[in-house]
Amino acid sequence: MNTPQPPRKDPVDAIIEQWAKVRPDLDTAAMEVFGRIHRISRAMADRSEKAYGALGLGRGEFDVLATLRRSGAPYTLSPRQLSATLMLTTGGMTGRLDKLERAGLLRRSPDPHDRRALRVTLTEEGLALVDRAVGAGLAAQTETLSAALGPERAAQLADLLRELLFTAETAER
Amino acid sequence: MNTPQPPRKDPVDAIIEQWAKVRPDLDTAAMEVFGRIHRISRAMADRSEKAYGALGLGRGEFDVLATLRRSGAPYTLSPRQLSATLMLTTGGMTGRLDKLERAGLLRRSPDPHDRRALRVTLTEEGLALVDRAVGAGLAAQTETLSAALGPERAAQLADLLRELLFTAETAER
DNA sequence: TGGAAATAGCTTAGCACTAAGCAACTTAAC
């Protein structure tokens, strides 16, 4: 399964070759990394979405439930905390919460200490569903990763990505 | 700039720690890779968008122009080729082409050999603009990459990503 | 050669998001 592959050509290599023909002056080294990251991200989003989809959840809804789940008992956060964590505007969050509340997966209740604010809490159904969804999503990821790389190279990849993430998310000048 | 970093904790490490507290049974190793890939992809999309944005282009428009540009002279493709390359429905492509044609960056003309089909061609303005935009986008990527990793580790990262991309884009069973 | 199937690009309806702005409320400043 995980013997180091002979270096095959992938779709990103093909794009880079095309650029080399028409714009040989360009330095395309960064595409080798970011072009692939973009495509992997998109492909894995599709795979995960398929895993939750079987449970009737979209990616956005899953993200809300998972954020509540991993906050621990009593599975309660404010809409603001959720939209900040998920890098979503408050308008977008209102829509997600509406849908999830209608599906009975969470509950909105007034915050007892601040009458402007709300508390969003997972219901029992929501808790049970998200536990299954997290398992399914993670299984899809694990399967893909271990089919591509052994544990050692996967760990090496994770380290390189960690350093790149720091820089990428640092406020641009 | 590129001395191997002391292992700092990043946002993905924090999320994984949270899961470990509330669901210690989960195998979260794959998140180390795909969680970071997702976040880097998002962060870099924002950065690139900012680079083209200065030229009045959104990411979607840029992608269309760049695909035409790297196809080489005479910078002509069909709407179908474009939507297939960019993994976009034909409806979405119609909208992008409308906007770009209105801006004078490309032209639609009938295909002489197939009366169902069109040919989409970059105008001179479109060609000049996309050449500037590609330079700007690539500069933003190059800057981020070289601030995070030296050339050697960047190449190593590219190789690991290539293998992961093969598996991620392979049709799921 | 004629008819069925496939393909091209467009249209429409629906969805999920952002940006901007709102009223209600809380906090800070003096």
Add this chain to the structure above:
DNA sequence: GTTAAGTTGCTTAGTGCTAAGCTATTTCCA
């Protein structure tokens, strides 16, 4: 204690996508 400033969640308008369906045209093949 009053006023100014900030925060919260929601609403609205606008954007860009998908899915499904349409017409016109081409290709396949019996």
